[in-house]
Amino acid sequence: MITVDAAIGTRELKPDIGTVVEADVATLLSGTAAGDIRALLEERSVLVFPGLGFDDQRQIAFTQTLGVQAFENNGVPQANGEKQAIFKVSLDPSVNPIGEYLKTSFFWHLDGTMHEVPILASLLSARHLPPEGGATEWANTFAAYDALPASDKAALEGLRVVYANWALQRFVNPEPSYEAFAAARSVPAREHPLVWKHRSGRNSLVIGSTAAYVVGMEAADSMDLLVRLRDWATQPQFVYRHEWKVGDLVMWDNTGTLHRAIPYDGASGRLLHRTMLQGEEPIA
Numbered sequence: 558m559i560t561v562d563a564a565i566g567t568r569e570l571k572p573d574i575g576t577v578v579e580a581d582v583a584t585l586l587s588g589t590a591a592g593d594i595r596a597l598l599e600e601r602s603v604l605v606f607p608g609l610g611f612d613d614q615r616q617i618a619f620t621q622t623l624g625v626q627a628f629e630n631n632g633v634p635q636a637n638g639e640k641q642a643i644f645k646v647s648l649d650p651s652v653n654p655i656g657e658y659l660k661t662s663f664f665w666h667l668d669g670t671m672h673e674v675p676i677l678a679s680l681l682s683a684r685h686l687p688p689e690g691g692a693t694e695w696a697n698t699f700a701a702y703d704a705l706p707a708s709d710k711a712a713l714e715g716l717r718v719v720y721a722n723w724a725l726q727r728f729v730n731p732e733p734s735y736e737a738f739a740a741a742r743s744v745p746a747r748e749h750p751l752v753w754k755h756r757s758g759r760n761s762l763v764i765g766s767t768a769a770y771v772v773g774m775e776a777a778d779s780m781d782l783l784v785r786l787r788d789w790a791t792q793p794q795f796v797y798r799h800e801w802k803v804g805d806l807v808m809w810d811n812t813g814t815l816h817r818a819i820p821y822d823g824a825s826g827r828l829l830h831r832t833m834l835q836g837e838e839p840i841a
């Protein structure tokens with residue numbers, strides 16, 4: 558258990574995941590609590606800042622106190638020449654042109670498994686909310702790995718998995734046209750170890766909807782293992798569900814969690830604004 562500066566107050570949500578952080582906006586934007594917040598994030602996986610009411614400028618400023626901000630579209634500048642600092646999480650195509658694609662967010666995943674270095678963390682702030690649905694859940698994959706029986710840990714040693722967009726897209730389009738399948742497959746897939754051995758010495762499970770298959774394993778056995786591990790990691794004791802209120806900001810450690818949105822109506826007006834922190838180590 559780390560001790561934090563008196564400028565911020567903390568309260569644990571569940572034994573294995575989630576802490577509420579109470580702090581005034583000036584403290585958060587000054588960066589004086591950034592070291593404590595990073596340490597808490599590492600230990601607790603999900604940090605909830607209730608009712609902060611950040612606008613984009615403040616959300617970006619806070620993000621940049623915590624590490625190097627990762628820009629959207631891998632940092633490729635937009636038409637106006639600026640990098641995209643804020644991503645609007647909305648299923649409404651008039652708000653977000655790739656809104657339809659975000660239906661994949663209804664299924665357990667971590668971000669960036671098709672990259673060598675996944676993002677370290679995301680920060681989401683709630684701007685508009687639907688009357689029902691649209692909560693977000695996170696599962697702690699460090700705690701899930703730690704709780705596995707020793708025989709399972711031994712069996713996972715050395716296993717590698719291919720993570721692929723075509724596997725992810727099957728969740729929202731189970732019977733794609735060949736054209737749709739080929740388009741999904743054109744995104745480069747990537748192979749990583751199933752168990753991420755972090756530089757900190759902790760291990761996490763790299764699973765979820767982008768995990769296509771375990772290398773060298775028969776198809777049904779591969780699916781058997783991936784489904785069993787996802788079921789294991791998303792048991793209630795490893796999961797925190799956040800019921801959003803407008804103004805809340807939640808940040809999570811993307812390297813040791815899975816997340817998903819609880820399905821909601823795309824026309825409901827649900828809108829969250831996201832910023833991200835650049836990853837600091839490859840999955841290895």
Ligand SMILES: [Fe+2]
Nearest residue numbers: 662667668816
């Ligand atoms: Fe995501």
